Amino acid sequence: MNYDPLEYKVTHPEVGVYECEVRLKFRLVEEKGALSNPEQLLELLLDAYSCGADEYLEPVETHVRAEEISEFAASPQMRRQLIRLRNSKE
Numbered sequence: 001m002n003y004d005p006l007e008y009k010v011t012h013p014e015v016g017v018y019e020c021e022v023r024l025k026f027r028l029v030e031e032k033g034a035l036s037n038p039e040q041l042l043e044l045l046l047d048a049y050s051c052g053a054d055e056y057l058e059p060v061e062t063h064v065r066a067e068e069i070s071e072f073a074a075s076p077q078m079r080r081q082l083i084r085l086r087n088s089k090e
Helices: 038-051 076-087
Strands: 017-028 056-070
Touching: 017 038, 038 076
Parallel strands: none
Antiparallel strands: 017 056
8 A cells, every 4th residue: 555644733822912802791690708808809700600600600791802902012021921822833
């Protein structure tokens, strides 16, 4: 049997800097004390929302916006990461 070699083409996806805004409004049945810790509040709310609607969570409004911005508007740390991604071979 004669096999043709498979061609593997390495592609480097274009990367950019995006400014993203997410607004979620929902009603949640939860223990009163669970929402009092500000460090864990966002994590708790996102976990609840990601599990989906059920008898404890009722989505009210969802708004998502993502807009590409100039890389010069990003922080120096983000610009360095962008350069690393563009220069990586993998």
